[in-house]
Amino acid sequence: MQTPKLSLILLSYQSEQQLPKVVPEILDRMAHEQIPLELLIMDDGSTDGSFLAAKSLERQFPEVFAHRLSRNYGSTANAFAGLSLVTGECAALVSDDLQTPLDVLVSMYRRWQEGARIIVPYRVTRQDGWRTDVPANWYYRIMNAFSEAKLPRIGTDGWLIDREVIDIVNTRISPRNTKLSLELFLLGYDPVLIPFERPAVDSVSRWTWRKKFKLAMDTFFSVSTFPIKVMSGLGLITFMFCLALTLVLAATKLFFDNSLFGFPIPGWTTIMVLLTMFNGIILFSIGIVAEYIWRIYEEVKGRPGFIIRQDDQTK
Structure with a gap:
């Protein structure tokens, strides 16, 4: 019986130097493991020679296919774009610096052969420096506390999913304002978790703080109703306090000559305190509602979450 084909989605951005090293390493390892493979290099609108390097590898290896997005959409949209093109019975995600070791990738494929539909590797430890580690750890704690998705405490790196799940992602899940690994945990299928130690890499992260913050906000508001519930609770507490x-x-007006513990209570002070408190609560609530409305607006507009350039295709 023929071994099922694995589709590998390699996310590429400003990867001109990495691709000629990483791609042959992946192909050699998969050939050694006798895993049939197609390798899709998904260039996320790089401004260097990344796509030219990918096209060179495409001409050199029959298993390699190079694709380019029309602009830089971000890694999540790039992963969705890759899934829309895969032809294998399962698909996995890899980065251009192989932060998820190939040994882990092989283990994920073997678990899929045993019947798992969603396999997610997660880091045992995080050693990216306190400026990255502390916010990341708090992010995963908050997500686990206030959303339906239950993620590994340190975070995930990549995934391998079955064709059934691929079809669901391609037809039912919007690529806008979300994170694919988070959506996979919400699908069910009893995800299989594989722990690993992430090796140190020499490359500098291309994830800016701005991108990280936007992703954190998008994922939180896409899966959590906690802020809306906070607004309801805050409204109830405020009502009880004002009552x-x-x-x-x-009572002070009727029985204590408009004073409390001997101190007079000016009318304007009470009014100013109440107005300030109410205005703060109202603005806070409007801001939360606006976060949800903006994301709804993005979906309603129906703009594509990604565009794959067609003029670059040669295979």
Whole structure:
């Protein structure tokens, strides 16, 4: 019986130097493991010679296919774009610096052969420096506490999914304002987790703080209703507080000559405090609602989450 084909999606961005080293390494290892393979190099609108390097590798190896997005959409959209093109019975994600070791990739494929539909590798430890580690750890804690998705505490790196899941992602999940690994945990299928130690890499991360913050906000608001519930609770607490304050002020007016513990209560002070508090709560609530409305607006517009250039295709 023929071994099922694995589709590898290699995310490329400013990867001109990495691709000629990484691609042959992947192909050699998969050939050694006798895993049939197609390797899709997905260039995310690089401004260097990354796509030219990918096209050179495409001409050199029959298993390699080079594709380029019309602009830089980000790694999540790039992964969705790759999934829309795969032809294998399963598909996996790899980065251009192989932060997920090939040994782990092979283990994921073997677990898929045993029947798993979603396999996710996760880091045992995080050693990216405290400026990255602390925010990342808090992000995963918050996501696990206030969303339906339950993620590994340190974070995930890549995934391998079955053709059934690929078809669901391609037809049912929008690539806008989300993260694919998070969506996979929401699908069910009892994801299989594989721990690994991520090796140190020499390349500098191309994830800016701005991109990281946007991704964190997008993923949180896409899967959590906690902020809306906070607004409801805050409204109830505010109402109870104002009711109690009204009773206290009425009592001081009727029974204590408009003073409390001997101190007079000016009317304007109470009004200013209440107005300031209410305005703060209202602005806070409007901001939260706006975050959800903006994301709804993005979906309703129906703009493509990615565009794959067609003029670059040679195979």
